[in-house]
Amino acid sequence: MSSSFPSAYEEQLQAAKLFIEANDHFLVVSHLNPDGDAISSTLAMGCLLRCLGKSYVTANEGPIPDKFAFLPECGSIVDLSQLSSHPDRFAKAIAVDCADRERIGQTQQLFAADCALLNIDHHVTNTRFGEVNVVRSDAAATVEMIYELARYCNVPIDLELANCVYTGLLTDTGGFRYANTTPLVMRIAAELLDLGVQGNALAQQTLETMSPAQIGLLQRALASLAFSADKRIAWVAVTAEQLAETGAANEDTDGLVNYARNIEGVDVGLLFKQKSEREVKVSLRSSDHADVSGIAQAFGGGGHARAAGCSIYASLPEAIEQVVRKVGTALS
Numbered sequence: 001m002s003s004s005f006p007s008a009y010e011e012q013l014q015a016a017k018l019f020i021e022a023n024d025h026f027l028v029v030s031h032l033n034p035d036g037d038a039i040s041s042t043l044a045m046g047c048l049l050r051c052l053g054k055s056y057v058t059a060n061e062g063p064i065p066d067k068f069a070f071l072p073e074c075g076s077i078v079d080l081s082q083l084s085s086h087p088d089r090f091a092k093a094i095a096v097d098c099a100d101r102e103r104i105g106q107t108q109q110l111f112a113a114d115c116a117l118l119n120i121d122h123h124v125t126n127t128r129f130g131e132v133n134v135v136r137s138d139a140a141a142t143v144e145m146i147y148e149l150a151r152y153c154n155v156p157i158d159l160e161l162a163n164c165v166y167t168g169l170l171t172d173t174g175g176f177r178y179a180n181t182t183p184l185v186m187r188i189a190a191e192l193l194d195l196g197v198q199g200n201a202l203a204q205q206t207l208e209t210m211s212p213a214q215i216g217l218l219q220r221a222l223a224s225l226a227f228s229a230d231k232r233i234a235w236v237a238v239t240a241e242q243l244a245e246t247g248a249a250n251e252d253t254d255g256l257v258n259y260a261r262n263i264e265g266v267d268v269g270l271l272f273k274q275k276s277e278r279e280v281k282v283s284l285r286s287s288d289h290a291d292v293s294g295i296a297q298a299f300g301g302g303g304h305a306r307a308a309g310c311s312i313y314a315s316l317p318e319a320i321e322q323v324v325r326k327v328g329t330a331l332s
């Protein structure tokens, strides 16, 4: 296929195609605590492999958030935490939406010792940890690249694949609002709508609907809202106790950080989520002025320029102090 892809990227797609064609019985994995793009990319890769006559198993470290259960084949993603017996090890694996190998988490237990990896991802901090790497950091979502790979492999885009791609684009662009919403994203989305995707229903299902735990957490998080002296940094925090008392699932904190980031005059919004006495997960979101991926990386995390994350092994007040100071330095 002669294409409109830049040649370096087309070479990566070609290498991925060869990797798939030359092998069989793949394990498809994504990052722990999977988001919409991770799940959609996993399922979309499954569609692609099935269409190419390949066998595969999809897996993730833990449970898939309930709100994505509507996606076809979602129920077949193996939840590693629920496996009692030792399953077969895989010699070929495809990692989607993982910036580095560590993000795959415990699912790596399913890799054979000499497992060859195809790494497909859009994070700017991607470490090229695969034998074959398809990395395009200006893709809005990993699922956008899987769509391109499907096109490159002449895989027809059926409604199942179309729903996966649309869901990943929708969730990673915050409903086609973030800066990663390129003309290409909108062209792909338009094509998917033409194929019969119900965009409004998918938006309602994945972006609008809130669980009772989610709204309970929002109530508590907003009560914690605080600012730096210059008001350019805002943050919210939820304690381990609050997470327990609201019965929150991991994904129920999604979006909380945006309340801090969206405040007029704020350049960086932060969410501090206390996992235990000595561990705090931090989400960083920026407007135009700061590259938060660099800040997250300084704490051993990673992500994108406008959205990143890291873990701090300290008490909640100490974590807040450390990260706010670092962000303050980056902004000055």
Ligand SMILES: [Mn+2]
Pocket: 037, 038, 097, 122, 140, 141, 142, 172
């Ligand atoms: Mn993504």
